[in-house]
Amino acid sequence: MDFTFSEDQLLFQESVRDFLVNEVTPEKIRELWDTDSGRSDELWGQLSELGLTGLTVPEEHGGLGMNELDFILLAQECGYVALPEPLVHTALVAVPTLNALGGEVAAEWLPKIAAGEARVVVGLEQNQLVEDAHVADLILLQQGSDLHALTQGDVELRHNESVDPSRKLFAVEIKNANVVSIDAAIIDGALQRGALANAAQALGLAQRMIDISVQYTSERNQFGKPIGSFQAVKHHMANVAVQLEYAKAPVHRAAYAAANGLSTLAQNVSHAKLVACDAANLAAKNCIQVHGAMGYTWEVDLHIFMKKAWALANSWGDAGYHKARVADVIFADDALLGAGNTFLN
Amino acid sequence: MDFTFSEDQLLFQESVRDFLVNEVTPEKIRELWDTDSGRSDELWGQLSELGLTGLTVPEEHGGLGMNELDFILLAQECGYVALPEPLVHTALVAVPTLNALGGEVAAEWLPKIAAGEARVVVGLEQNQLVEDAHVADLILLQQGSDLHALTQGDVELRHNESVDPSRKLFAVEIKNANVVSIDAAIIDGALQRGALANAAQALGLAQRMIDISVQYTSERNQFGKPIGSFQAVKHHMANVAVQLEYAKAPVHRAAYAAANGLSTLAQNVSHAKLVACDAANLAAKNCIQVHGAMGYTWEVDLHIFMKKAWALANSWGDAGYHKARVADVIFADDALLGAGNTFLN
Amino acid sequence: MDLAYTDDQKAFREEVRSWLAANVPAEPLQSFDTEEGFQQHRDWEAKLNEGRWGMVTWPEELGGRACDLIQWLIFEEEYYRACAPLRVNQNGIFLLGPTLMEYGTDEQKARILPKMANREEVWAQGWSEPNAGSDMAAIRSKAELKGDVYVINGQKTWSTRAVWADWCFGMFRTDPESERHRGLTFILVPLDSPGITVRPIPQLDGLPGFAEIFFDNVEVSVDNRLGGEGEGWAVAMATAGFERGLMLRSPARFQETARRLVELYRENQTSADQDPAVKEAVIRAYLDAESYCLTTYQTACRINSGGKIGAESSTNKIFWSELDQNMHAAAMSILGARAELLPHAPDAAGVGTWLDGWLFSQSGPIYAGTNEIQRNIIAERMLGMPR
Amino acid sequence: MDLAYTDDQKAFREEVRSWLAANVPAEPLQSFDTEEGFQQHRDWEAKLNEGRWGMVTWPEELGGRACDLIQWLIFEEEYYRACAPLRVNQNGIFLLGPTLMEYGTDEQKARILPKMANREEVWAQGWSEPNAGSDMAAIRSKAELKGDVYVINGQKTWSTRAVWADWCFGMFRTDPESERHRGLTFILVPLDSPGITVRPIPQLDGLPGFAEIFFDNVEVSVDNRLGGEGEGWAVAMATAGFERGLMLRSPARFQETARRLVELYRENQTSADQDPAVKEAVIRAYLDAESYCLTTYQTACRINSGGKIGAESSTNKIFWSELDQNMHAAAMSILGARAELLPHAPDAAGVGTWLDGWLFSQSGPIYAGTNEIQRNIIAERMLGMPR
Numbered sequence A, B: 001m002d003f004t005f006s007e008d009q010l011l012f013q014e015s016v017r018d019f020l021v022n023e024v025t026p027e028k029i030r031e032l033w034d035t036d037s038g039r040s041d042e043l044w045g046q047l048s049e050l051g052l053t054g055l056t057v058p059e060e061h062g063g064l065g066m067n068e069l070d071f072i073l074l075a076q077e078c079g080y081v082a083l084p085e086p087l088v089h090t091a092l093v094a095v096p097t098l099n100a101l102g103g104e105v106a107a108e109w110l111p112k113i114a115a116g117e118a119r120v121v122v123g124l125e126q127n128q129l130v131e132d133a134h135v136a137d138l139i140l141l142q143q144g145s146d147l148h149a150l151t152q153g154d155v156e157l158r159h160n161e162s163v164d165p166s167r168k169l170f171a172v173e174i175k176n177a178n179v180v181s182i183d184a185a186i187i188d189g190a191l192q193r194g195a196l197a198n199a200a201q202a203l204g205l206a207q208r209m210i211d212i213s214v215q216y217t218s219e220r221n222q223f224g225k226p227i228g229s230f231q232a233v234k235h236h237m238a239n240v241a242v243q244l245e246y247a248k249a250p251v252h253r254a255a256y257a258a259a260n261g262l263s264t265l266a267q268n269v270s271h272a273k274l275v276a277c278d279a280a281n282l283a284a285k286n287c288i289q290v291h292g293a294m295g296y297t298w299e300v301d302l303h304i305f306m307k308k309a310w311a312l313a314n315s316w317g318d319a320g321y322h323k324a325r326v327a328d329v330i331f332a333d334d335a336l337l338g339a340g341n342t343f344l345n
Numbered sequence C, D: 001m002d003l004a005y006t007d008d009q010k011a012f013r014e015e016v017r018s019w020l021a022a023n024v025p026a027e028p029l030q031s032f033d034t035e036e037g038f039q040q041h042r043d044w045e046a047k048l049n050e051g052r053w054g055m056v057t058w059p060e061e062l063g064g065r066a067c068d069l070i071q072w073l074i075f076e077e078e079y080y081r082a083c084a085p086l087r088v089n090q091n092g093i094f095l096l097g098p099t100l101m102e103y104g105t106d107e108q109k110a111r112i113l114p115k116m117a118n119r120e121e122v123w124a125q126g127w128s129e130p131n132a133g134s135d136m137a138a139i140r141s142k143a144e145l146k147g148d149v150y151v152i153n154g155q156k157t158w159s160t161r162a163v164w165a166d167w168c169f170g171m172f173r174t175d176p177e178s179e180r181h182r183g184l185t186f187i188l189v190p191l192d193s194p195g196i197t198v199r200p201i202p203q204l205d206g207l208p209g210f211a212e213i214f215f216d217n218v219e220v221s222v223d224n225r226l227g228g229e230g231e232g233w234a235v236a237m238a239t240a241g242f243e244r245g246l247m248l249r250s251p252a253r254f255q256e257t258a259r260r261l262v263e264l265y266r267e268n269q270t271s272a273d274q275d276p277a278v279k280e281a282v283i284r285a286y287l288d289a290e291s292y293c294l295t296t297y298q299t300a301c302r303i304n305s306g307g308k309i310g311a312e313s314s315t316n317k318i319f320w321s322e323l324d325q326n327m328h329a330a331a332m333s334i335l336g337a338r339a340e341l342l343p344h345a346p347d348a349a350g351v352g353t354w355l356d357g358w359l360f361s362q363s364g365p366i367y368a369g370t371n372e373i374q375r376n377i378i379a380e381r382m383l384g385m386p387r
Helices: A007-023 A026-033 A041-049 A068-080 A087-101 A103-114 A184-219 A231-259 A265-296 A302-314 A319-330 B007-023 B026-033 B041-049 B068-080 B087-101 B103-114 B184-219 B231-259 B265-296 B302-314 B319-330 C007-023 C035-050 C069-081 C090-103 C106-117 C232-239 C242-248 C251-267 C276-304 C313-338 C354-361 C371-382 D007-023 D035-050 D069-081 D090-103 D106-117 D232-239 D242-248 D251-267 D276-304 D313-338 D354-361 D371-382
Strands: A120-123 A138-143 A146-150 A155-161 A168-174 A179-181 B120-123 B138-143 B146-150 B155-161 B168-174 B179-181 C123-126 C142-146 C149-160 C167-173 C184-190 C196-201 C210-221 D123-126 D142-146 D149-160 D167-173 D184-190 D196-201 D210-221
Touching: A007 A041, A007 A068, A026 A302, A068 A087, A068 A184, A068 A231, A087 A103, A087 A120, A087 A138, A087 A184, A138 A168, A138 A184, A146 A168, A184 A231, A184 A265, A184 A302, A231 A265, A231 B231, A231 C371, A231 D276, A231 D313, A231 D371, A265 A302, A265 A319, A265 D276, A302 C313, A319 C276, A319 C313, A319 D276, B007 B041, B007 B068, B026 B302, B068 B087, B068 B184, B068 B231, B087 B103, B087 B120, B087 B138, B087 B184, B138 B168, B138 B184, B146 B168, B184 B231, B184 B265, B184 B302, B231 B265, B231 C276, B231 C313, B231 C371, B231 D371, B265 B302, B265 B319, B265 C276, B302 D313, B319 C276, B319 D276, B319 D313, C007 C069, C069 C251, C069 C276, C090 C106, C090 C123, C090 C167, C090 C232, C123 C210, C149 C167, C149 C184, C167 C232, C184 C210, C184 C232, C251 C276, C251 C313, C276 C313, C276 D276, C313 C354, C313 C371, D007 D069, D069 D251, D069 D276, D090 D106, D090 D123, D090 D167, D090 D232, D123 D149, D123 D210, D149 D167, D149 D184, D167 D232, D184 D210, D184 D232, D251 D276, D251 D313, D276 D313, D313 D354, D313 D371
Parallel strands: A120 A138, B120 B138, C123 C167, D123 D167
Antiparallel strands: A138 A146, A146 A179, A155 A168, B138 B146, B146 B179, B155 B168, C123 C149, C142 C149, C142 C167, C149 C210, C167 C184, C196 C210, D142 D149, D142 D167, D149 D210, D167 D184, D196 D210
């Protein structure tokens, strides 16, 4: 029993955080809002140079052969800066799905991903609007029991604007079908990883909203002192900190379950997504409150992270979907509940 | 449209409050805990002299011929002091039920109630354990579709101890049956009034817990100042005040509906009981918290009112029962929702 | 107590209902935070005024109907049922107007109220300043009396409607030596005065719902002072009083949201019921909106019969703003993956205006005195807890 | 990261499980807040000690098993699964014991620990005073050193187990000139000393779960001072540290409550589902209890591998105490009209021990530093917000 991350994992997290915090600033994000695609090949190139695109790609396909657990702390950092690139989507959702598919499609696309030459995204029925489909070199799209592998030539995209200007969502219509699997387990595996990706980013978003708010309330004065010194403001923030603190371990356990193919993956992921997104939603609610009217403005950066948090909570399965999954498990006759059943013995 | 109480109603409330606050002190309540019955014929006599037992009894039976609306503010005051007598039970539940029954049983018992010679209680399936059955001169008891009118000789009582030492609950076994009605409407009417009685008392209990806590936190010092000056303590209390403020009108509306036999009575009462008992439960939770360890003791009076609030929330229909009633109304195809439908036009 | 409407009240409701049915635009207007939408709403105010429905609580000689609070509540119920447009001039009609009637000179009333009524002049409020938000007594913008003009310098912010409005009202410090609540004067300022710069502030939805107003030696005739010099705080408190608040936050708004929420829930019941918290929230929404309506009627009746309203009015702000936020949060949960879509998105079927409402509901617990300030007031003034 | 138990850990679990299966009393003991129940629990401690299961984290030479935190968590999981009795001497074993090992002299360890282990001496804590609750640094009880004895005068309160315990430990002001955290000394006091009066304080359930202790010129040998004179605060902080907290609030307790809550819900599903808030609460209970367990394991592993635990430990108290309160509130809702009945009531079928648990859960957010104090600590020390 060892629930800690390795030195390497923590060091890599640090270096990635340093890069992202310096490169993917709120200013940079606002700039991208004014571009057509809202994405940056230059940034994607930098992420690739850092080895991030290839991190989860098997070594035989030119990647680093790491797994979901190795990537989870990085996904948190991507959430912390609200990274406007499908990196988590590609590395944590698409790559494991391609691995599961194997064969030609994997052999063709995994090396491109590792080389930073391809963004790959996934669209499922729980997620009919596909994020970043417009910049995707490959779209893995569920239709009924079929999973298609489609390039831009095979599809027609219909843009759907999100409240989060950084999120680019598209309805995808198939012009040329290309079924690569009818294996429900592969589709379910993709959904788990999509939900896991949102959970990890939600942790980062919550932390970012806390940091922004602690700084703002320490500097903003009313009644002759920093508003952060008022107990009501402190307790708003403390309540977020408590929720966040207890959402981390469930996300890390879910990543472990994905990396090790545990039979409890589905329930572990649903647990992780529910508590992580709750923490991020509470952060949004309390942080805008302690910002006062400033939090309601476009110019203050808070809403960049708040709107993403709202969106992540409802994509890759909303709260109802994941609660139902949990309920199916805990209300079953053979449910293993209570002390000593948290880890598979 | 006039949603105010009359001068007379408000004056009577004041005089009753003065009497109750002076006579039914926490010390008095604690004394009664050590007596066999937990009730006091002397106190019942005083209540009768004030005209309270006969208030809702029709004039032809020697009462004042007032209705549920006239009594509702008094029921709040009974809750404020946690009156350990079945006054609200008799005047607000039993009397209207006897009125509805009419005939011999009404003719025999209503005058006795008005004269202060009889306590009458009601037991329904929602309330199988009958409060104060041991001191009741008449018990109106539902069994299936039958409503029985029973005296002590007709029944066997089995005492059930409540967490609230003031509540005396009894399982009632019928030795000699005496069916006086099979009218479901009468039984339902009794349930409405029982729930209404709890709602009104819950308002009083919540106010009492606020008053006790405001006083305590104003006197108790920590860190060199009254704990009531800490914002966290203030906001705990303010949250209770808000809930309570918005629970009053629904209770008064429900009493009006009972007094005027409105078709909306059931949903009005369920609404009133839900919000009033929520306010009292929140008061219990926040008031024990601001009392700190003192609130957890037997010697501080808070628990007298806290435990009663807990009990009232679950008797005469628990939250689930009343929410289901509300849901049946608002989720019906012909539901009249939205602006302008609050009052029958 | 008599909870039935009188025949007059019923007749009044009918009259409102039929006029609205005949006159409310079939197509919803654009947001009044856009230039075109602002003009559309300005025109709607003119139409309301023609029918004498613009300010029903105003005296008849001013184009109103001298309605009492109950009639006002009935009017609002019908207004929200009819999905009539938002009131672009609410700062003027509901906040400044009644205050003018109380504190204004006859000259001021004659000059200002008619144009406010016939929508010629739309009003913005200028309460807050960058360092005077929750702490309004910290106002620093100065007004110096020189002859018969005030020379104003300083900055206001969070000024709703200011981008396209014609006038604004607010408090300015006329006694440079004064502190806190003293030495403030209530002044009305034409927004086209030389020296005024209005900087729009885009809000969460990207539209300029409010603005900053910069004053650089702006000269305003002393005729535009409301109340005496140095008496601004008293005038402002009246302006922010409960009846005014009621005007702005009538229960009908929240009851209609609750009704739409019940509909949304029923349309999506199968998926919605996967999350038991949703059904709970929908039931609560209905109950709380009803409680808000009942409590408002009870308060209005007390005021009608000469009663006074005390610190418990602070509970009002907290209750409606949290109710509004909770109802919209529940709608977002029901909409699930669709919740984030803008209404015009091609695949946004059934999302209606919930997202806009959700964004707007975020401001409720903040503006007009944060809910934290309201809780302090409740604890100290209503419950009497130590400061 | 490796979330599988090692073979040793599995074997350890088996050993604990089989011993408990063979030794846990079939009949639940009476409450240790009754005189007879206290003796029953004292005897149970003796039995645990015979099997060397009394203090598994203690070193072997002191009758322990030198367990690390993971083994401790496994032990607790089996202990709660087996419904084994509460630990009447927890103040001694889990709070004072480890502190003695850290700060005690060899003489003190040899004299005190064995009797603590073999249950001869049960310990009460004496932290709070009437005017030093949340504000513990306000302690006023004095200890004056005269020759080789401290003469103690003053009063302690909320002293759990003190009614029937043999010893208590606490802080006393040895420097009369000192203020706040300085000048306090940690002293161990035999409760049978002349001059001591113990007044039981009945709690919500009527039983004397804690007591006031009055000191009237109580003479205590200087040998009973733990740590140096005036160093009491540091010793006390160690005693209240996270690992100790973990000892008292292991996740197993809440996971078993969550399991019983799920059972209760399923037994009463038809009526329970009338209130959608109940199902929501039951799902939350399971998730939060799991989160608490996972987070505790992660923290324990970090500590095992040399990591330190910071201010985030304050989140622990808030999380478990609110979880415990919420779970019991849900149970009360499910039980409905039965919820108020005492377990022995003739018609209390199926109520189990939920009411006792509900009452006890009220104390969670209060004792060992109210949750308000914990939130201050989180905001100021963990988040770095201004004081």
